[in-house]
Amino acid sequence: MSSADKNLSVFKTDGLPDISSRKFAILVAEWNSEVTEKLFEGAYNTLIQYGAEAENIERGNVPGSFELTTGSLWYALRRDIDAVIALGVVIQGETKHNDYINHAVAQGLTNVSLKTEKPVIFGVLTPNTMEQALERAGGIHGNKGDEAAMTAIKMLGLYSEVARHGSH
Ligand SMILES: Nc1c(NC[C@H](O)[C@H](O)[C@H](O)CO)[nH]c(=O)[nH]c1=O
Numbered sequence: 687m688s689s690a691d692k693n694l695s696v697f698k699t700d701g702l703p704d705i706s707s708r709k710f711a712i713l714v715a716e717w718n719s720e721v722t723e724k725l726f727e728g729a730y731n732t733l734i735q736y737g738a739e740a741e742n743i744e745r746g747n748v749p750g751s752f753e754l755t756t757g758s759l760w761y762a763l764r765r766d767i768d769a770v771i772a773l774g775v776v777i778q779g780e781t782k783h784n785d786y787i788n789h790a791v792a793q794g795l796t797n798v799s800l801k802t803e804k805p806v807i808f809g810v811l812t813p814n815t816m817e818q819a820l821e822r823a824g825g826i827h828g829n830k831g832d833e834a835a836m837t838a839i840k841m842l843g844l845y846s847e848v849a850r851h852g853s854h
């Protein structure tokens with residue numbers, strides 16, 4: 687199913703956890719900042735809308751999406767951070783460079799999440815064009831930042847549920 691079939695800002699919100707005491711890191715790539723700033727705004731506003739406290743949302747900036755992996759690891763290793771949201775936009779260029787970045791970031795963020803056992807969310811757009819990027823950053827297909835934030839919230843809810851059963 688493509689973003690054309692499922693709006694990135696429309697999701698089920700029943701049964702969400704209380705995130706008022708949860709601390710989030712939002713990592714933002716500077717490449718294509720005219721789009722990544724929209725992703726950040728969507729992620730930040732979604733966290734606030736569903737109960738996060740502003741003082742519990744920390745922002746970090748990296749040069750490009752490739753650096754989201756290392757930056758996410760540094761935040762995820764901090765004891766006070768409950769979840770990391772990594773935001774970037776990798777637009778297809780003339781060479782295969784975007785493919786290498788995208789695969790590295792997807793695998794890298796997965797590795798960080800598995801290593802730290804914390805939600806590390808892949809909020810990276812991989813469009814063919816700037817137009818496609820903007821359509822997914824508050825345009826006709828919603829905002830990938832909204833989706834990334836909601837994914838972090840839901841994963842924290844799952845973690846609490848799993849931990850609750852495991853404590854008995
Ligand atoms: N072309 C894009 C990049 N390229 C930069 C890399 O992410 C990285 O910073 C560089 O290779 C040095 O390690 N980054 C994006 O986020 N988006 C692009 O479209």
Ligand SMILES: CC(=O)[C@@H](O)COP(=O)(O)O
Nearest residue numbers: 777778779780781783784
């Ligand atoms: C992936 C990018 O958009 C940037 O690194 C430029 O890519 P290219 O050199 O393939 O045009």
